[in-house]
Amino acid sequence: MRTIFQKDGVHLENAEYFELAATLDCGQAFRWGRDADGGWSGVALGRRLTLRQTENSVLLCGVDEEEYRAVWQDYFDLGRDYGAVNRALSADPRLRPACEYGRGIRILRQEPWETLCSFILSQNNNIPRIKGIIDRLCRRFGEEHDGWFTFPDAGRLAGCSPQELDCLRAGFRARYLLDAAQKVAGGDVPLESMRTWSPDQARQRLMTVHGVGPKVADCTMLFGLGFIEAFPQDVWIRRVMARDFGGALPESALPYAGIAQQYLFYYERDRAGEART
DNA sequence: CGCCAGGCTTCTA
DNA sequence: TAGAAGCATGGC
Numbered sequence: 159m160r161t162i163f164q165k166d167g168v169h170l171e172n173a174e175y176f177e178l179a180a181t182l183d184c185g186q187a188f189r190w191g192r193d194a195d196g197g198w199s200g201v202a203l204g205r206r207l208t209l210r211q212t213e214n215s216v217l218l219c220g221v222d223e224e225e226y227r228a229v230w231q232d233y234f235d236l237g238r239d240y241g242a243v244n245r246a247l248s249a250d251p252r253l254r255p256a257c258e259y260g261r262g263i264r265i266l267r268q269e270p271w272e273t274l275c276s277f278i279l280s281q282n283n284n285i286p287r288i289k290g291i292i293d294r295l296c297r298r299f300g301e302e303h304d305g306w307f308t309f310p311d312a313g314r315l316a317g318c319s320p321q322e323l324d325c326l327r328a329g330f331r332a333r334y335l336l337d338a339a340q341k342v343a344g345g346d347v348p349l350e351s352m353r354t355w356s357p358d359q360a361r362q363r364l365m366t367v368h369g370v371g372p373k374v375a376d377c378t379m380l381f382g383l384g385f386i387e388a389f390p391q392d393v394w395i396r397r398v399m400a401r402d403f404g405g406a407l408p409e410s411a412l413p414y415a416g417i418a419q420q421y422l423f424y425y426e427r428d429r430a431g432e433a434r435t
Numbered sequence: 436c437g438c439c440a441g442g443c444t445t446c447t448a
Numbered sequence: 449t450a451g452a453a454g455c456a457t458g459g460c
Contacts, residue, residue, distance in 0.1 A: 185441060281442035287458060288441085329456025334443085371443050392441040423441075 159236075161226075168218040168226045175240035177262025178211045184424045186381050187266055188276050188289045189296075189309075201296070203229055203269060204308050235264050243414045250408050253418060259428070260421035266381060270349035271342060272309045273382030274364070277374045278334045294326050315339035334369025341367055353383050360385065380416040389415040394426045 160171040170176060178198045182190035190200035197219070199208045207230070208219040218230055231237065240263075248257045275295070280288050292309075299310035299318075315323075316339040323332040341347040347367060352360045360383060364375035376390035389407065391399070399405055411418045 277441075280440095282440060282455075283442090283457085284440040284459080286440095290458090327457060329458095330443090330454090331456080369443060373442060377441075390441075394441070427441090 163223045163226070166217070166219065168221045168223070168230070170216045170218075170236070172214055173216045173262075174214065175244065175262060176216050176234070176236075176264055178209055178216060180260060180262040180424065181234070181264045181266065184260070184263055184420060185285060185427070186420065187268060188285070188292050191289075201306055201308065202233060202266075205229065206303070206306050233267055235267055238264075240264060240417075243417055247411055247414060247418050247421070249410060252402050253408075253411065253421070256418075256421040256425035259425045263417075263420050263424060265386065265417055265420060267384055268381050269309065270352075270378060270382035271312055274338055274342070274349070274367075274370070274374075274378045275309075275335060277377040277381075278338060278367075278369055279328060279331050280377075281331065281369070281374065283331075291326050291328050291331075295328075298325055312339045312342035316343035331369065334367070337368040338370070349383070357385055357388065361388075380419070386416045387413055389419050391419075392423070394423055395419060398422050398426055 159173050159176070160169075162169040162171060179192075182198050182200070183192075187200070187202070189202065190198055193199050193208070197208050197210045199206070201207075205225075207221070210217045210219060218226065221230060244257050244261060248254045276288065276292060279291050283291075296307040296309055299314050300307035301310075315335065318336065318339075320333060320336060323335065326332060328335065338347070342349060347363055352363060355363075357379065360379055361372075361375045364370050364378055365372070370378075373390050373392055376388045379385040380388040380390060389395075399407075407415055407418060
């Protein structure tokens with residue numbers, strides 16, 4: 159992939175392993191959406207960004223070299239060779255179809271706090287409604303910048319009463335959100351430092367939050383804390399693992415289990431969607 | 436109306 | 449200690 163800095167933004171050419179639709183709509187992030195003109199816009203890391211896809215390139219609109227290197231290169235995990243990972247995972251024939259289908263997916267390195275909240279809200283819920291709750295959360299408690307809103311930090315929510323969260327219509331998950339906010343803001347769950355902890359330690363600490371079980375903890379680790387070997391198992395993944403893998407991924411896939419997980423999730427979910435229609 | 440949605444907590448045997 | 453019920457809300 160070639161990186162070219164121009165006035166209109168950063169062009170990533172030969173982006174065979176970076177497809178916006180697959181990356182931004184595969185259920186790992188909830189604040190990206192497609193614009194009327196086909197571009198993708200969203201808010202991450204306290205910034206608003208629009209991207210465009212052409213046949214073999216991605217454009218980060220209006221981004222200069224400094225912002226690219228400081229923010230987006232890491233957010234889109236552009237330092238990782240997804241071609242190599244994809245080929246390694248494809249060595250197992252049971253993984254190959256999902257690897258081909260999800261080829262352009264990249265695992266986003268999102269803010270841990272936003273990731274924790276997002277996946278607390280995801281439990282027993284569907285993706286459109288998760289997006290709606292997060293949108294209301296940002297509009298009500300985030301900071302406004304020119305018509306869009308940042309994700310509110312933990313300290314902002316930690317001081318809220320349960321009643322103040324009623325406007326989110328998050329249901330029983332609201333009190334989980336509050337407990338997470340209090341534990342993160344209070345230092346019991348020090349998300350940033352947990353990046354360097356062992357996976358077991360990080361997972362155990364995340365699960366001290368009320369409403370955070372194995373699945374939400376693993377999603378937070380994979381999408382927020384940079385643990386690429388984390389392997390969140392939701393109903394879809396459990397079904398595939400039981401059906402095709404005898405319950406567990408092959409040894410060779412374990413170092414990139416998180417990427418394999420996202421390929422499998424995207425593939426299975428889309429196949430089910432097509433079968434239904 | 437009933438069922439389901441990127442689960443988790445709580446109750447029960 | 450496994451397994452089922454209950455949980456808020458909204459789309460279908």
